[in-house]
Amino acid sequence: MPGREVYVGFDLGGSFLKASSFSLDGELQERRSIDTQWCMRAQNYLDLFKDAAKSLSSDKCLMGIGVAVAGVLDLDAGKIIDSPNLPVLCGVPLLGMLENSFSPIPLQMMNDANAAALGEYFAGAGEGYESMFILTLGTGVGGGFVRNGEIWRGASGMAGEIGHMAIEINGKQCTCGSHGCLEAYFSSWALVRDAKAHAKRYPDSAIGSLDKISPISLSELAGSGDDEARAIWENGGYALGVGIANIMNLLNPECIVLAGGLVNAKDYFLPTAQNAWEENSFEQASSSSKVFLGKLGEWAGVRGAIQPFL
């Protein structure tokens, strides 16, 4: 009976649990986003997982559950080792708890950046390409290198940390303790830091007059034509482009996908980023490594989470 069997993918972040059902060939069926900010205990999260799985598979047969989690995971122990945005779940054997709840339905867990990478690779902007590097541009900057459908994790799972690639020797201070990281030039926190410094120096400027400085308000200001807001996006965009050029020269993947919330402000940073990657990479590399925007937006992770079943 076709269409009656589904997979459910989850993506657990700091504020929302996203959940989607998919047909057995990976086609999206239904999706929902559930507020988790009230969750105080692991059991609260577990209840949300169960409710969502139930409602998404109500009259269907649930064949597998994929879970993406925003944090550093110990997959052997099934634990979240570290997650700044999910402090309640740190050290909790979430995988085992979910397996107990859903047994005997098979369950797969992975890091959310890897899930987003697999989602875009198999069902988004990277579809049809053999090699892809994804940059997730949000509060921080993450990354992942996918080749032949497989994420390159490195010797200890640290590969893909493009946000902490140094693009300036002894450059701007980064939250990681180091200096000159890409993330210290282009990320939500870096852009907000630059805008706040500008507001402090020029309190009468449009930036200085903002109620709240955020990527969204800075993007709106740039959209209204404010040159100072535009300069902040463009300076960050140049740095991003240098990082992209480094990926082109070093890995020369068939495509480079830009994902994450900051992509919404593409009009203000992408042209400058493109100048930078064209100036800083070999023409033969930049012409063969195509740059795309992600297609799945914030829904890449739920799609990637069920990929192991397909």
Added chain:
Amino acid sequence: MPGREVYVGFDLGGSFLKASSFSLDGELQERRSIDTQWCMRAQNYLDLFKDAAKSLSSDKCLMGIGVAVAGVLDLDAGKIIDSPNLPVLCGVPLLGMLENSFSPIPLQMMNDANAAALGEYFAGAGEGYESMFILTLGTGVGGGFVRNGEIWRGASGMAGEIGHMAIEINGKQCTCGSHGCLEAYFSSWALVRDAKAHAKRYPDSAIGSLDKISPISLSELAGSGDDEARAIWENGGYALGVGIANIMNLLNPECIVLAGGLVNAKDYFLPTAQNAWEENSFEQASSSSKVFLGKLGEWAGVRGAIQPFL
């Protein structure tokens, strides 16, 4: 009759043709280095190849010939597309000429950086590791990422250009036309450029008194305790370490191998480089990506060239 069958590996550079014979399991037997600076025509090179192969396989059976060439190759056409150090051979169908000379002995050709990478991976510092990144530190800086015995070439063969990874936005001018490339901070030409600038500014300094400024004379001066020569190596070494940290954070290979002529001056740059990679990478990445010096020196290429037969 064991030991009577051999492979011969060649490595053709700007000044020398290196040649070695190997047993069928890849053990080195004999080797020689032949001056090529008198060669005016492709035929001259061809004669040297033939003479060397003959003498290295005199009473043996030649089972295969591997050729590494310092240049950009079109392997489908069997041509050297571009090679600053072998201008006579640019555009020449070298592979076909060698095949005609040696037929029916099977022949394999590859780029010299790739050959050095395979040599160190299979028979040098990378032996026993699954993933390795090699940096060749010489006149320029090359690189290669090897995984599961296979070099990652990228969408158009441009992968591995670590020498042109930007480590400083709008930094020092590079020979490639771009700015801030690793090679513009640590390479023979960059070190010589810095030393010459120093000599011009301080003609009475020890550097200013050198007859000829070269990596060798700069290394000797550093060895004699000259602080200014040491500072040049250390500044370059710090930049190299930042580049190595970027490899650790981005690819986290099991090992990173430093090869090429500049490695001879390791005492003067390696401690500072190590400080830099420890400061600029995640501890989890740097502790799992081991840094080694190459074991095969200038003979890595001839060993890598015969790898396709093994």
